Amino acid sequence: MQILQGKKILLGISGGIAAYKTPELVRRLKDKGADVRVVMTEGAKAFITPLTLQAVSANAVADSLLDTQAELAMGHIELAKWADFILIAPATADVIAKISAGLANDLLTTLCLATAAPVAIAPAMNQQMWHNPATQNNINTLSTWGYTFFGPGAGEQACGDIGLGRMLDVDELVDLTCQQISALHKNETNTPKEQPLAGQKWLITAGPTREAIDPVRYISNHSSGKMGFAIASAAQQLGAEVTIISGPVSLATPTHCHKISVTSAIDMHQQAMTLATEANVFVACAAVADYRIDTIANEKIKKSHDTMQLNLVKNPDIVADVAALTNKPFTVGFAAETQDVEHYARGKLARKNLDMIAANNVAESGQGFNSDDNALTVFTANDEKVLPLTSKSELAKQLVQHIRQKFENSLKS
C-alpha cells in the first residue's frame, strides 16, 4: 500500500517565490496516494495560478473566506475538518506571524485556527527575516503548541543572500510528510501504551551549532540531529514531557515534543541553563562547537588577502554547566571520539561531573554523524554497557531504557 494512501492533505500556499515548486509537491504527494486540496493566500496567487494547482490536484482550489460559491461547495469549517494533515509550503514570515497571533483574517489562517489536524510549516524567507527575534519568537510559540517545522534549509536565496530561510526541496518535504504521518499513525495504533516516564521532564540538546563568521558564513559540523531527535521521540513515547533544544536541522519535530530552535552555542547554553533546573533528565546529544569567532564581522568579509586568520574563543561547556547546578538533573553526556574511545569518554564523564556518558566512535563509517545508524558504549562511574550498531530510533529506545534504570536507581540511593 502507498504510504499516504487515503490521507487527506491540505496544502496551504503563501506568497513566496518557492510557491513555484508547489505543483510538483502536489503531484508527488498524490503519487504516494494522498488526496490533496490546495488553499492559496492572495500573495501566493502573485507567484502561481490557482488553475495550475487545480489541474495537478484535481480539486478546486480555495482562496477566499468570503466566497459564497466556495462556501456552498465545501465551507471553511468543513475543509478544516476534512484535513488529516495540513502542510503550509512555502510559509512566509507573515503567515507564520499571523498564525502565532491567532489571527483568522484569510482562509488559510482561519483553517489553522479551526482545524484539529496536525499542522506542519515549511518556512521560506530571507535569512535576515528568519533570524529576526520576532520570527524566532513566533516559531517557538507555534512549536510549543505542537506545530511542526520542516526546515528551513540553508543556501543561496532568491534575493542573493546566503543563509537559512530556503524552503526545503520537494523531495525532503514529501519524505518529512510521510515520516510525520506514519509517526502519527503509529501513535494512534500503539494503544494502550506503557508510560513509565510519565511525570518526568526530559531536556535534550540535538543537532549542530553554528558560529557566525560574518553575515553569510559560519563554522559548524555534520550533526543532523537524528540521534537527539530519536532520543526525544523514544522518551516521549514512554510518557516523558520532552523539550528539545535544537541547532539548525531539517527534521520533523517528534510528535508531542516541544522544540526550541537555536543557532549558536551561546543561544543553546542560555536555553539549557534556563530549562535545566526544571528537568529530571538532561541529555546532551548536540554537537556543540567548542569555539566561536571572537568578533563577528558586521559586513561580509572581502577576499582581499591570500590568507586570513580567525580569532576563536572558547564556548561555555553546556553539559558541564548543567552538571554543576546545585539542583542538577540526571545528566547524560555524549562523547564523539575518533580514537581511544573509552579513555576519552571516561575522562569527559569525570571532568564534566556527569552521571552517564554515551560514547560513539565517529571515525567508523555508517554510524555517528549524519547517518541513520549508530552504536554506543555507555559508561557510568561504575559500569559500562554496549549498545551495538542498529538504527538510531532503535538505539534511542535502548538508551532511554538504560538512562531510566540508572536515573531511578540514583533516586533510591
Ligand code: PMT
Ligand atoms: O546528530 P547526528 O547526525 O545524529 O549525530 C549524532 C552525534 C554523532 C552528533 C551524537 O551521537 C554525538 O556524539 N553527540 C555529541 C557530539 C559532541 O560534541 O561530542 P564531544 O565529545 O565534543 O562533547 C562531549 C559532550 O559535551 C557532549 O555531550 C556535548 O553535547 C557536550 N558539549 C560540548 C561542548 C560544549 N561547548 N558544550 C557541551 O555541552
